[in-house]
Amino acid sequence: MALICFWTLVVFYALAIFADLISPYSYKDEDRDFSYCPPTAVEFMDHGQWVQPFVYGRALTFDSTHRRVYVIDQAQKYPMRFFKGGRLFTVDAPGRVYLWGADARGRDLFSRIWYGARISLSIGLIGVAISFILGLLIGGIAGYYGGWVDGALMRVCEMFMMIPGFYLMLALRAAVPENFNSVQIYFSVVVILALIGWASLARIIRGMALSLRERDYVLAAKTLGVPDIVIILKHILPQTISYSMATLMLTVSSYILAEAGLSVVGLGIQDPIPSWGNLLSDAMGIVPVIFAPWILLPGLFIFLAVMCFNVVGDALRDAFDPMFNEGAS
Amino acid sequence: MRQNKLFFVFLIFLFIFRAHFAHASPSRYGGSLVLSIPSDPKTFNDIVSTDAYSGAITGMLFEGLTTADPFTLKVIPNLARSWEVSPDGLQWTFHLRRDVQWFDGTAFSADDVVFTYNDLIYNPEIPSPSKDVLTIDGKPFKVEKVDGYTVRFTLPVKFAPFLRSMAQTILPRHCLWQAVKVKRFSFTWGIDTPPDQIIGTGPFMLSEYHPGERLVFKRNPHYWKRSSQGEALPYLDRVIYLIMQDPQAQLLKFMDGEIDATPVRGSDYPLLKPMEAKKDFKIYEAGAGYDSNFVTFNQNPGVNSQNHRSFVDHVKLSWFTNLEFRRAVAHAIDKKRIIEILDNGFGLPQNGPMSPSSGFFYDPDVTIYDYNLDKARLILIQAGFKYRQGDQTLEDPSGHPVEFNLYTADTGTAGREQMAAIIRSDLERLGMKVNLVPVEFNTLVNKLMASFDWDMVMIGLTGGVEPHFGQNVWLSSGGLHLWDPHQITPATDWEKRLDEIYDEGAQELDENKRKILYDEFQRIVADQLPVIYTVLNMDMYAVRNKFGNLKPTVNGGAFHNIEEIYIKK
């Protein structure tokens, strides 16, 4: 099970990296003739014969209750073009291919989900990286030195853990100037995420460091006069990595959820840059859910990515736990 | 003998007659109406309030001497039962109703009228938006008490919209004169005032207010209006406003039966229309609304008195004050698609300050800017802007890249945030870098009215039938002259001309001559583009069928005659 999840994640990241290639359109590419267009089926048969895949033309009409109805025009056929303009597949204008439907402004959801994957998946990783470095350093130092250093640093940790995550996120977000552009907002969100999560990581590392410092080889190194910081970096921390990996996976999943939460209330990544969270904010209403259910797909992706990280993390923890327990006796 | 027989027949007739009536009209009294409002009111003080939500609330509590018939749009008596005007048109004498009581039982009299005008509206220390509308050429009206129920208004010059302006609400002297005396009136009747202290004459009085949750109004037992059958009004016991910031939540609450009426946006229509039969309500389409939607650029050259910085960075100011720049932006507003995407086809493109629903004064012959990005680019290039090689960023003649912020308020109205997102993406195609900054509605109002630190704003204003009442917006000295308010002398020739038009228009009693003036006003606005209009929404309301006497209009919404509304048994 964990292996399936691991490979799923690899696929997600790969697709995200290659979003430019696999997406037929840029994330900004609007076509207002196709607002909320349902997914366009790719046709393989024409009058009972196999042909090169194509997409029918569609026209927007409104029915008597002003509901959008897309009428398929079988006279208009747009053949799929492969590897044209650096894109794996696309169609010639004015045809549009919407594998997973379009949003309100006619932007392709398939493309936006993969561009959005770049943001959502990377934010989780970078945020975790920062949290991890912070956690390692502070936890490692606290655990190794013990005593008042430990006490003080742990109090700082507790302080961060004392403010409920979402509140802390909102408060931190309030401190961000209102006219930041999208790049600056991205980094602010990363920093905010990192700040809410480092504390629990630090505690775990500290716990491990506390027990590890009693080990023979550490005592030996100390006797030999190796400087403390080298001991921490070369001897203690590497031992913590394996167990930390599990926690890291779990933290990435919580960061992905946190970014989604922030974007959904409009305080995260801003339009037009897609992130799975702000894609979902379009779906937060009865009307889109009923009339354009494909708009909920980003939620599925968040769910899948988070679940995969959780399963992998859980498996890692199971794998390393007994080993760790053995060592600690 | 015959007399007895006749009498007997008469008695039987009477009996049948009475019995008939006893079954014919069951009591209409009782019940409550639950509505929703997107934002808390900022104050209950009708004189100083500047936003539409506070106004909606105080509209239930206070009344004016006159009001407008919601169907014919003509002025009809309200607190004043009749009036006369002198032959020169300058002296108006109002005879007040004698049966009106304030909520606390005190009798309404001429003292209240005089107090409201002389001590509140014309008081230099009270920031009242009405002051400007009720002042012509810098001169106020002279308001005098003739006797307990008679008030005389003497105008400095003829004033065409005078009678209509007498819809100005009247506040009670006996409650407020002390606050005025100690110069605390502007802060009285704020939202933390105990509800029973807000005293008006309207059909309902404030019973409870839970901030962020709901307002509850209860029937005014002393209300003076009577139904056509002579019954005391209002019929309803209570009106409850739920405060719902999220329009989705509002829609859900209508669907689950907690709210009795909801404004219907075009995008909600396909969802609600098929439910009409099953959920027992009806959608009323009242027509194109009065509320405008527009974007505007900050052309304010002033300086913040506290930190001595200009309100607008001077580089940006050079773009915003450039008419060609604004014209290019006007060609980038995709009105047709906005209507299609946001409102499923309901709505009209808006090209000028008045709406077709305004009737007589509406002028459709104004310059229309078609959605044409190529034309927009051409205009920019001809104005000296350049496109940078490579990324096609737009640069002004001095080489600065064009970048600015677009502020918008996300309080559930008209999908303004989505509209702003569409406009932003078109401006981006023109090479401009626009940062969309959503803020709270009240914060936006504060920026526009007090701190002036904004670049471009998407917002709307309520409109109406009488163009003069937009005075605060169009006079260069007006507080709602958003792009450059409170000017001491008009900054441009066309603003000077608007000042003149507003002055003349107010004093011209011939309707046709007025129309010529206001037509010119609409054309100037469309040519000079201090604001760039986007779309007019269709006013639609969904109301449960259990309410009787519903007569929705664009003018008043679904409940302008709230005192007549009753619940059918």
Place this chain on the structure above:
Amino acid sequence: MIKHIIQRFCSTILLLLAVSFFTFWLMHSTPGNFFDSLRLNPQISQETVARYEKLYHLNDHLLVQYGHWIFNILHGEWGYSFYYNVPVTHVLGSRLFNTFILSFTSLVLTWAAAIPLGIWAALRRNQWVDRVLSVFSFAAFSTPSFFLAVLVLYAASRWGALPLGGMHSPHYDDMSFIDKIKDTALHLVIPASVLSLSAMASLQRIMRGNMLGVLRQQYILAARAKGLPERVVIYRHALRNAFNPLVTLLGYEFASLLSGAALIEIVCSWPGLGSLLLTAVRAKDIYLVMSATLLAGVLLVIGNVLADILLTWVDPRIRYEKK
């Protein structure tokens, strides 16, 4: 035990001070001339602005300002909300209570569901019940709560039996006390159950893990060898020992529920501290943001202290250790 409580209390106070300072510093690093724009707002009297400037010593050094802020807070003066145009305390009180109700109900729901399910899964280890619950758990705590809330709201709108958002019906004020409770309870169903779902999932797995761990212990083997009925073995011996460590989690549970509640409040229009904070952040209502964040921290700390006390009471080892 008393000594332990006092120790805890002292470190709690220190923690709160640290949290408050952090929040304070954060707010003051916000660029912007907050008071400048206030001064220009005609609906806020100059006196109010002047009063708050004086109260908070805005022109002094940051630490001095902080000191005054804390001093004021302790005296019940929590600042002014310029968005609502009332002192902060007027808005915080009821909102705090609402969030508390939501979090507490979710806590109860979580525990009431997770404990039995965890035991069940442990007892039926690797059978289909366990596997189903395992998949369900992972799914539940991977789903973004706000997303689930929207879906649930949509489903409920089709069903028609539950109120869709908010906390009270419009006619709440007229209801009898019992009816008020019922009304609030109905409104709680959707937000509380969505909120508990993911907490329930993780707690269930932990309970299962603990239970399995305890069942492997020697004394269980001994009890079985003694011939005690299985039910007694499980419920009298295993359960209590499996359960105790969970109490340590109570604090963290409460923290994550409180945090998760904020987003649910926003989606379900529940008038609590979280939705208040969102409005305050959007409106840049500084004192309201600081106060709401601080209050959330205080609520959490109190929750943790209570959990600690509960643990001390429940776990005899700690009590005896202290002696």
